[in-house]
Amino acid sequence: MLIKEAIASSWSRRGTLAFIVLTIALSVALLIGVEKVREEVRASFDRSIAGTDLIVGARGGELQLLLYSVFHIGQATRNISWDSYQKIAANRYVEWAEPISLGDSHRGYRVVGAAPSFFEHIRIGRDTALGFSQGAPYKDLYDVVLGAEVAKVLGYQLGEQIVLSHGMGKKSFSDHKDKPFRIVGILAGTGTPVDRSLFVSNEAITAIHVGWEAGVPIAGMQQSAEEVRKLSLTPKDVTAVLVGVKSKLGTFHLQRQINSYRKEPLQAILPGAALQQLWELLRNVESALLIVSACVVVAGLIGMLAVLLTSLSARRRELAIFRAVGARPWHIVFMLVLESALVSLVGALLGLLAAVLGLYLLSPVLEDMGLYLESYYPSWEYLTLLLMIVAAGGLTGIWPGLQAYRLSAADGLSSR
Structure with missing residues (x-):
């Protein structure tokens, strides 16, 4: 009977409660959306x-x-000398070594x-290889592969x-105009820095800098693209080396050998440990997002509390009738608690649907920002979060x- 009365009472005030449901739905949608984006980041x-x-x-x-x-x-x-790279690649613990050049x-x-x-x-995610949406890896000296975002x-x-341009920046005064590159491949989107990069061979990096010194071309030292092909283009140095080892035990042996290498100062880091260290630096941002979204939910619940308290004056006669026909004090309290829970439940479910729909509609925008959503649907862990919101409601x-309980039956039935 109390459940039926709570539903009927809420329905009779559906106009007012609709705004509360909307407020809770928006706050829940924001909370789930922010949490989902945080997880994806x-x-x-x-x-x-x-x-x-x-x-x-x-x-x-290490972070640098x-x-x-x-x-x-x-x-x-x-940079690392090419000789050091070759010694690393020839180490008995190394399965593969990929030198990269930046600049x-x-x-x-x-x-x-x-x-190539x-x-x-190089793999991403859960050991997923890089894939091509179009084309293939480069074969010629002046071939280039683009990341998904670049293309x-x-x-x-x-x-x-x-x-290509020398150095960083959207505008450069040092372009390699005499050696243009042809696009032969476009990588599939990954949601990683690969999407925002262009790839050429290490020999190509050497080729475009023939006749350059200290970042500028030297007059009279330039050679055409075809003339450069005839030269030895083995790099003198590289920026870094990505290494795969044959066994996990060999990882630490190799790391110790590289860190104690005497011919030049080198260091070897574990990517997973460095990534964790980097994320720790961003934890404050993560916590701030969570706090802001939680405050929005609290604001919605406070709004519902204000509406319930305000509506008590208009409902004094209704509540007094319940008291007059034998309703006990805890019946009144339970009915109002049930009404609040029902409103919170409807708002939470609508918020969940709004979050899924919003993530689906905003996914192209997020992809342009380099954030790929693996799924639009929240995990089962969010069910606990929704139940907590309903319970709080x-x-x-x-x-x-309790305020309704304090109202006397005589006061509620009087003409005042």
Whole structure:
């Protein structure tokens, strides 16, 4: 009977409660949306690199090495000699080693020098290989492969020619105009820094800098693209080396050998540990997002409390009739608590649907920002969160219930 009365009473005030339901729905949708995006941002960090056991670079900070080798942010303090790379690759613990060269760009996007085998060895996410949406890896010296975001934002297609620039920046005064590159491949979207990069061979990086010194071309030293093909283009140095080892035990032996290498100061870091360290620095941002979304939910519940308290004056006669026909005090309290829980439940379910629909509609915008959603649907863990919101909504009705209990039956039935 109390359930029927609670539903009937809520329905009679559906106009007023509709705004409360809408407020709770929006707050729940925001909470779930923010949580989902936060999870995907964390997953995007974890997806950035997989299957790589060590990252080798010049000795310095671990985070700095991770940022420029994986996220292509910043610059290395110094490079690694080609001789050191060959010794690392020949080590008995090493299964594969991929040298990368940084320093050039194209319209603000980073150019990465890497061998064609880079696309086979480097993996993302849960050990997923890099895939091509169009074309294939480069074979010619002046071939280039584009990340998904680069191709989409700049509107490039296979077969087009582009010019690389020296250094970073959307506008450069040092372009390699004499050696244009032909687009031969476009990578599938990954939601990682790979999407925002262009890839050429390490030999191509050497080729475009023939006749250059200290970042500028030397007059009279320039050679044409075809003349450069005849030269020895083996790099003198590389920026970093991504390494895969034969066994997990060998990872730590190799790391110790590289860190104690005497011919030049090198360091080898574990990508997973460095990623965790980087995420710890961003934990404050993560906590701030969670606090803001939780405050919105609390604001919605406070709004419902205010409406319930305000409506008590108009419902005094209704509540007094319940008291007059034998309703006990706890019946009144329970009915108001039940009304609050029902309103919270409807708002939470609508908020869940709004969150799923919103993530689906906003997914193209998020992809343009480099954030790929693996799923639009919240996990089962969110069910606990929704139940907590409904329970909190029900508890919100306790205070109005106690206030209603204090109203006397005679006062409620009087003409006042």
